[in-house]
Amino acid sequence: MSKIQATFQRLQAAGRKALIPFITAGDPDPAATVPLMHALVEGGADVIELGVPFSDPMADGPTIQRASERALAKGMSLRKVLALVAEFRRTDTNTPVVLMGYANPIEAMGGQAFTAAAREAGVDGVLVVDYPPQECVEFAATLKGAGLDPIFLLAPTSSAQRFAEVARAGSGYIYYVSLKGVTGSANIDLDEVARRIPQIRAAVGMPVGVGFGIRDAESARRIGELADGVVIGSRIIEEIENSAPGEVVARVRDFIKGIRTALDQIGETAR
Amino acid sequence: MQMADTPYQFPDASGHFGPYGGVFVAETLIPALDELRQAYAECQRDPAFVAEFEYELKHYVGRPSPIYHARRLSEKFGGAQIYLKREDLNHTGAHKVNNCIGQALLARRMGKPRVIAETGAGQHGVATATVAARYGMECVVYMGSEDVKRQAANVYRMKLLGATVVPVESGSRTLKDAMNEAMRDWVTNVGNTFYIIGTVAGPHPYPVLVRDFQTVIGKECKVQMPELTGRQPDYVIACVGGGSNAIGIFHPYIGEQGVRLVGVEAAGEGIETGHHAAPLTANARVGVLHGNRTYLMQDEDGQIIETHSISAGLDYPGVGPEHAWLKDSGRAEYVGITDAEALQAFHDLCRCEGIIPALESSHALAYAAKLAPQLARDKILLVNLSGRGDKDMHTVAERSGIHF
Numbered sequence: 171m172s173k174i175q176a177t178f179q180r181l182q183a184a185g186r187k188a189l190i191p192f193i194t195a196g197d198p199d200p201a202a203t204v205p206l207m208h209a210l211v212e213g214g215a216d217v218i219e220l221g222v223p224f225s226d227p228m229a230d231g232p233t234i235q236r237a238s239e240r241a242l243a244k245g246m247s248l249r250k251v252l253a254l255v256a257e258f259r260r261t262d263t264n265t266p267v268v269l270m271g272y273a274n275p276i277e278a279m280g281g282q283a284f285t286a287a288a289r290e291a292g293v294d295g296v297l298v299v300d301y302p303p304q305e306c307v308e309f310a311a312t313l314k315g316a317g318l319d320p321i322f323l324l325a326p327t328s329s330a331q332r333f334a335e336v337a338r339a340g341s342g343y344i345y346y347v348s349l350k351g352v353t354g355s356a357n358i359d360l361d362e363v364a365r366r367i368p369q370i371r372a373a374v375g376m377p378v379g380v381g382f383g384i385r386d387a388e389s390a391r392r393i394g395e396l397a398d399g400v401v402i403g404s405r406i407i408e409e410i411e412n413s414a415p416g417e418v419v420a421r422v423r424d425f426i427k428g429i430r431t432a433l434d435q436i437g438e439t440a441r
Numbered sequence: 442m443q444m445a446d447t448p449y450q451f452p453d454a455s456g457h458f459g460p461y462g463g464v465f466v467a468e469t470l471i472p473a474l475d476e477l478r479q480a481y482a483e484c485q486r487d488p489a490f491v492a493e494f495e496y497e498l499k500h501y502v503g504r505p506s507p508i509y510h511a512r513r514l515s516e517k518f519g520g521a522q523i524y525l526k527r528e529d530l531n532h533t534g535a536h537k538v539n540n541c542i543g544q545a546l547l548a549r550r551m552g553k554p555r556v557i558a559e560t561g562a563g564q565h566g567v568a569t570a571t572v573a574a575r576y577g578m579e580c581v582v583y584m585g586s587e588d589v590k591r592q593a594a595n596v597y598r599m600k601l602l603g604a605t606v607v608p609v610e611s612g613s614r615t616l617k618d619a620m621n622e623a624m625r626d627w628v629t630n631v632g633n634t635f636y637i638i639g640t641v642a643g644p645h646p647y648p649v650l651v652r653d654f655q656t657v658i659g660k661e662c663k664v665q666m667p668e669l670t671g672r673q674p675d676y677v678i679a680c681v682g683g684g685s686n687a688i689g690i691f692h693p694y695i696g697e698q699g700v701r702l703v704g705v706e707a708a709g710e711g712i713e714t715g716h717h718a719a720p721l722t723a724n725a726r727v728g729v730l731h732g733n734r735t736y737l738m739q740d741e742d743g744q745i746i747e748t749h750s751i752s753a754g755l756d757y758p759g760v761g762p763e764h765a766w767l768k769d770s771g772r773a774e775y776v777g778i779t780d781a782e783a784l785q786a787f788h789d790l791c792r793c794e795g796i797i798p799a800l801e802s803s804h805a806l807a808y809a810a811k812l813a814p815q816l817a818r819d820k821i822l823l824v825n826l827s828g829r830g831d832k833d834m835h836t837v838a839e840r841s842g843i844h845f
């Protein structure tokens with residue numbers, strides 16, 4: 171069983187929801203990333219999604235675009251992201267790390283070479299935004315062969331047939347994009363999420379994390395009531411953008427703590 | 442690779458041209474592309490759709506565009522005879538409108554009241570704004586803020602036609618970033634919006650449907666050339682940005698083994714300088730961008746790099762996947778022409794024939810200028826004059842130190 175699967179099982183057994191924060195590796199600078207990852211864990215993160223910056227982030231809104239641009243300006247690259255994960259792993263061997271990014275940097279490195287290096291660095295899962303299942307059959311198999319989870323997206327527009335395709339190709343968890351739009355949008359439709367999550371869960375037989383548009387403790391709690399996990403990204407990046415250099419780590423930790431507390435209340439009211 | 446025995450049938454059902462093309466987009470867009478594929482397949486089978494497309498091309502665009510024997514230019518170059526396919530005479534001044542009419546009719550058929558487009562130089566933006574006005578559709582055009590500054594006249598034209606022009610401030614602030622932003626709009630407004638892509642790039646089925654709408658160019662040539670010269674040309678030459686005017690004139694000739702197909706990319710300041718927009722000629726690494734796999738200008742880490750060309754319409758880091766396949770299969774050849782060579786051809790055509798060509802098309806002409814003297818006088822070069830040069834007055838004047 172992969173570390174991601176074990177994490178979701180443990181949480182489910184305890185009646186808790188997975189908190190899955192996203193940050194872009196190398197933002198605001200490469201030295202900040204590992205301390206930020208530890209801060210996320212201290213704040214209560216269960217899985218970390220680490221963004222691999224790309225010059226053309228087509229699925230991202232302005233906030234994550236800016237994060238990518240800052241990271242690239244500081245020389246970040248896929249190889250350096252892997253080195254940061256390896257550094258994180260020296261003191262944290264438990265928290266699953268999922269790389270999230272676009273196809274081209276991986277294609278440039280080569281799918282096989284990337285998979286070997288990611289495994290070596292201690293990566294647990296990989297989500298490539300512009301690799302739908304039908305375009306990465308071989309890559310997904312390579313990841314699985316190396317014990318890494320290929321994570322796929324589902325969207326409000328996805329059909330039941332897509333659920334099946336994603337279930338076949340993916341493992342670990344499903345990332346449900348809660349709205350039509352790019353990351354950081356605000357128009358989340360809770361009724362739609364409430365209607366879709368049970369269908370998806372039943373069809374894919376995997377935990378479902380929901381992301382895009384979750385901005386605070388309240389929206390996290392409401393999504394957490396419906397899903398197995400909550401992904402929160404742009405809002406953390408705004409926290410990073412708005413912090414003075416010395417206070418970034420503490421502010422991000424405190425922000426995540428607030429979300430953690432809200433998510434943990436879900437279990438209590440249910441009990 | 443020998444294609445003589447097997448008919449050319451690309452892409453395959455999943456949108457691949459050999460290893461190129463495909464559907465590399467985020468999940469939200471997958472159903473929209475499925476819907477588009479189905480709608481397009483229905484339209485292709487519907488004689489009423491085909492008839493309306495042809496009617497619009499004839500009465501609104503002014504087709505067929507003529508082929509013109511550039512005698513004085515041929516004389517000057519001294520060798521093969523040069524014939525120009527006059528796409529510059531189309532309404533809006535370039536081949537782009539052929540595709541825009543087709544996609545707008547498709548949008549109307551699919552019940553989408555809002556169209557969006559990306560544009561670099563502004564030609565595709567103007568063509569999209571034009572057909573949106575013609576069919577009464579809302580139109581939003583994304584344009585890199587660098588290009589907005591460089592192409593003020595086209596920005597104003599789009600506004601006159603009722604379009605909203607959105608300057609894009611991300612990345613390199615040029616065509617590729619405009620395309621990213623158009624994709625973001627589409628993913629957000631996918632219910633009521635049709636994305637009119639301007640070239641044979643993007644996810645399947647775009648490379649196919651843009652090609653199909655542009656093949657009117659080559660189909661006309663196959664009829665016109667025998668009428669004019671008694672036979673088909675020895676070479677067909679076209680500039681390649683994303684590759685829509687080139688595929689439009691090449692495609693009907695793919696099965697004609699005696700006709701050599703030459704795509705001309707922008708070599709900018711020279712392939713060896715790295716400042717160019719010629720992924721095929723430079724043998725750039727293959728990668729994934731804007732929904733398809735193709736040759737891409739990129740660095741060691743797989744980040745897309747900034748391109749350079751004097752002509753904004755060729756200033757794109759990728760190239761349509763079908764061209765990638767035609768290169769690998771050997772059916773077409775791809776060459777580079779520098780800014781300086783293109784400018785020379787621009788001036789030559791102005792002076793010898795009284796035709797002011799687009800800087801994009803001047804790249805194709807410049808290659809003809811190189812090739813013609815190496816060939817006998819009875820050889821025939823057919824050059825796709827993809828657009829007229831009115832939009833390029835500022836660029837050319839600035840190069841000569843003149844400011845309006």
Ligand SMILES: Cc1ncc(COP(=O)(O)O)c(C=O)c1O
Pocket residue numbers: 535536537561562563564565639640641680681682683684685686687753754755799801802827828829
């Ligand atoms: C006149 C003209 N020719 C050629 C091009 C390049 O596009 P494509 O390679 O798709 O024909 C453009 C693009 O703006 C153009 O305006």
